[in-house]
Amino acid sequence: MGIVDLRDVTAGMVELVGGKAAGLGEMLRAGERVPDGFCITADTGALPEDEIRAAYRSLGGGAVAVRSSATVEDGPDASYAGMFDSVLDVHGEDALFAAIETCRASAGNARVAAYGQAGVDLAVVVQRMVEAVTGGVLFTANPVTGRRGEMIVEEAPGGGEAVVGGTTHVNRRVLEDGDPLQNIGERLEKQFGSPQDVEWAVDRDGQLWILQSRPITTLFPAPPPTDGPPRVYLEFGHVQGMLQPVTPMGMDTLKDVIRGMLAPLGITVEITDIGGRLYGDMTDLVRDPAARRRLIPLLAVDFGPRAQAAMRHVLDDPRFAPGPARKKQARVMPPVGRAVRGILGALARPERARARLEAEVDRIRRDSEDDGRALTTAERFARLREEDKSDGPDALLWPIVAGLLAGALPPKLLGPVARPGEINTILAGMPHNVTIEMDLKLWEIAHTGENLKPFLDAYGHRAAAEVDLGVPRWSEDPTPVLAALANYERVTDDDQAPDKRFARAAEQAETTLRGLGKRARRRRPVRGGLAVFLLGRARRLSGLRESGKFAGLYRLAEMRRHLLAVGADLTAAGILDRSDDIMFLDLAEAESATRSSGVAADLGGGLRELVADRRALYERESRRRSVPVALLSDGTDVEATMPGEQDPGALKGVGASAGRATGPVRVVTDPATAHLEPGEILVVSTTDPGWTPLFLTAAALVTETGAIMAHGPTVAREYGIPAVICVPGATRILRTGQIVTVDAAAGTVTVVEG
DSSP: OOOOEEGGGGGGGGHHHHHHHHHHHHHHHTTTTOEEEEEETTTTOOOOOOHHHHHHHHSSSSSSEEEEEEEETTSOOOOTTSSEEEEEEEESSSHHHHHHHHHHGGSSSSSHHHHTTTTTOOOEEEEEEHHHHEEEEEEETTTTTTEEEEEEEEESOOOOHHHHOOSSEEEEEEEETOOHHHHHHHHHHHHSSSSSEEEEEEEETTOEEEEEEEEEEEOOOOOOOOSEEEEEEEEOGGGGGGGGGOOOOHHHHHHHHHHHHGGGTTTEEEEEOOOOOOOOEHHHHHSSSHHHHHHHHHHHHTTHHHHHHHHHHHHHHGGGGGOOOTTTTTTTTOOHHHHHHOOOOOOOHHHHHHHHHHHHHHHHHHHHHHHHOOHHHHHHHHHHTOOOOHHHHHHHHHHHHHHHHHHHHHHHHHHHGGTTTTHHHHHHSSSSOOOHHHEEEEEEEEHHHHOOOHHHHHHOOOTTTTTTTTTTOOTTOOHHHHHHHHHHOOOOOOGHHHHHHHHHHHHHHHHHHHHHHHHHHHOOHHHHHEEEEEEEEHHHGGGGGGHHHHHHHHHHHHHHHHHHHHHHHHHHHHSSGHHHGGGGSSHHHHHHHHGGGGGGHHHHHHHHHHHHHHHHHHHHHHTTTOSSSSTTTTOGGGGGGGGEEEETTTOOOEEOOOOEEEEEEESSSSSOOOOOOOEEEEEEEOOOOOGGGGGGGOSEESSSOOTTSHHHHHHHHHHHHOOEEETTTTHHHTTTTTEEEEEETTTEEEEEOO
């Protein structure tokens, strides 16, 4: 196409002009003060020199800024901040053509390849150069905490390049109401439909110019909009060790599963999809005077210290002060009689409780098996919606809860009578854990060469991220099992064999329990005796905690089998492209599609587009390496606002990419000669895009200068590694090989060793 005036560029021309030019064109058309310019399109081969000269002269000649505009740049998935070259303050036609060639050549540079992109189509933008007195970057949402509506400005003398380049110290402030930049930020966020980072400059005449606006790609998705006071959401997926998002079908079914799991405990929590993750709306529990007193201990069972710390922080927030619960059913106590009978019965007769649990697991397995009958689509959906009317939840739940309580109470009863580490030793090598049994069976297969089929018959309903029925089971794709076998075969030290390690742990646990028992009964006859009794029961019951999930996976595998069969029918009818596309619909959408096969062409087109969009979102979220454990309704990551451990010996800086990492320091002065081992902490004076290939193996980034939206921290956030910037003297004070902890929430770097 050649060249096009920026005023004629629209959002629909990204494939032709690139993301940066498309954004500039949209802002010009909306009336924002953007420097005039033109774009050399991405499909241009030989440069149209006469047209470029004419366009340059129409800008009045003089100084121009020449910037790359890649088709992958400034999009919703990734910003590609600084990956492509720009040349500023270009004077004259010869210099202009040289700058254009420099930008075009950057499509194949090493930075782009390290960023994970090859074969980029690249356009070039030429604009009047703004003689900036001051400039900087505006974020319409806080890029570290995620808080929407909190606008942050970083500014410095000169143009915005001084800020994004990370080469100077900047003034950082939160915008107040009435600031002209706030109005601009609100307009641009509304125009582009998402939080933006906006590069701006003020010229010698006091005119404010917008040089660029692009999405803040690293923000975790915000919760659905709500009215009224703020709400708080707790992430449930990490309980299952899940970082990846859940497929839409998995989300649809998991909401019901979680409600069913919580119901016997007397808890009602609304499950919300945020970024494809399962978040429970905890607001009513937090504001309920009775519930909030029991909430933190309850979270210890499965959610762990991160969730407890985050929710303690929320409980201290005056916005979540106790008051009348908005939902009357918000409770954190199960029906007392039922719970007491179940728990005491399991403690009194653990073998009977375990037998009942194992019988219930076996019943669920049998009910979920494929009996070979040909089912109609209607019958399959009936099975999908079928509810379990048995007393299975009691048979599964109370032995597990009893085992957990039996392991949790003794430390409180024993106090200093128990030596450090004794309780943990006693609770190791637990029998009756179905997952341990599975692993040991696989170890046995690796060293006996047994056929894998019996293993898959017993455990083929499992998988990584197995609570999402949208994920293939091992019975469908045993590749992960084969990889595990290969790893087991690399263990050559017989003393480190898993079965022997487990047996040693079990033996040591029993020996330690006997020794503690004698000491505890002597020093605390009543409390010590009760603690030892409970620890004995813990060893007979705690291993069962995996059994509830293991049983539920049979039902999920059955549901997946029925859904894939329906998906195959929809594919045969031309409505879907492949059978597992059904996992990117919810149950109601899938059922509706089966009833609409008569209009397959129109419906299929709509469903295909919907599935493609959801797959793209799922794949994008699958690349995210950090998921907030707790969110507020304005998008705030609760952990990012919590005060960190304040060590007076820590180096102080500014958190620029959330997270915490510990590892050996690697001080680097030249990226071209750097040697960085995986897991090392990269410590530098500053970074520009040439440093970013090192980030692939770094555990964290520490810089002496910079800004939150400088190229280095931007890429660090997109790679999901913690970053602390503006640490004075970091390269001088820290030495290669020292072990340090980088804590972005606290904005600190603390020497741990060396």
